[in-house]
Amino acid sequence: xxxxxxxxxxxxxxxxxxxxxxxxxxxxxxxxxxxxxxxxxxxxxxxxxxxxxxxxxxxxxxxxxxxxxxxxxxxxxxxxxxxxxxxxxxxxxxxxxxxxxxxxxxxxxxxxxxxxxxxxxxxxxxxxxxxxxxxxxxxxxxxxxxxxxxxxxxxxxxxxxxxxxxxxxxxxxxxxxxxxxxxxxxxxxxxxxxxxxxxxxxxxxxxxxxxxxxxxxxxxxxxxxxxxxxxxxxxxxxxxxxxxxxxxxxxxxxxxxxxxxxxxxxxxxxxxxxxxxxxxxxxxxxxxxxxxxxxx
Numbered sequence: 001x002x003x004x005x006x007x008x009x010x011x012x013x014x015x016x017x018x019x020x021x022x023x024x025x026x027x028x029x030x031x032x033x034x035x036x037x038x039x040x041x042x043x044x045x046x047x048x049x050x051x052x053x054x055x056x057x058x059x060x061x062x063x064x065x066x067x068x069x070x071x072x073x074x075x076x077x078x079x080x081x082x083x084x085x086x087x088x089x090x091x092x093x094x095x096x097x098x099x100x101x102x103x104x105x106x107x108x109x110x111x112x113x114x115x116x117x118x119x120x121x122x123x124x125x126x127x128x129x130x131x132x133x134x135x136x137x138x139x140x141x142x143x144x145x146x147x148x149x150x151x152x153x154x155x156x157x158x159x160x161x162x163x164x165x166x167x168x169x170x171x172x173x174x175x176x177x178x179x180x181x182x183x184x185x186x187x188x189x190x191x192x193x194x195x196x197x198x199x200x201x202x203x204x205x206x207x208x209x210x211x212x213x214x215x216x217x218x219x220x221x222x223x224x225x226x227x228x229x230x231x232x233x234x235x236x237x238x239x240x241x242x243x244x245x246x247x248x249x250x251x252x253x254x255x256x257x258x259x260x261x262x263x264x265x266x267x268x269x270x271x272x273x274x275x276x277x278x279x280x281x282x283x284x285x286x287x288x289x290x291x292x293x294x295x296x
Contacts, residue, residue: 008034030197035188076104099148103128105220212259260291
């Protein structure tokens, strides 16, 4: 069949630097989120998809105008909501055939609220709730088979994907017990998908586990679908740290996305490994979110 073109964007405003400049260059991270989706998509589809990742709006718009994708996926956070709306609206006006997908935490989680969110943003064709890799791959498989329109009667096979069809809202939730093993998802670093962003000087971002046992209401991790801590293998974590130390030795800061660094006994080993790779790099600042109640 035809090669499917998939563009994924984790957009930031890069016209002026923010006030939170950690690295003295761009104060934002490599797009680990869309890298994770992209790495899994490449594993499943191989050469059947053409994948491109974007961090900056202008580059994304130029690519859409010169080489329009079949699917555009964007990440949704407080800091890029308006950017997504402007670009998504542009895409739907000029290229209505593109399937536009959004995922990310800046959305409420009840069906009523998700429906309201979608009705207010008609340019979004589908919203992927919670962890994205599994549902996003299901969505790509669906599009490859059925074309870029989501039909209500098919919602049961599209778990955690929310969409409108003919004015009606569809959302078939899947439980946390159905989440895939994190080591099924290839590393965005070890597959080379983060290279261009490391080379641009964006801040390396790491994930050694997923999920959180706590339910603090102020936090995006604290939702029941995520309450099991699922770990990436230590071999993979160490390989990523070594890879980034070798590829981006100039990076002065690393950020760990774990909800509770130190919650697992092995986090001490990870900390030792970070100390070890620091010897060969310019790394000065390591940012973690510490566990609420933890091992000594």
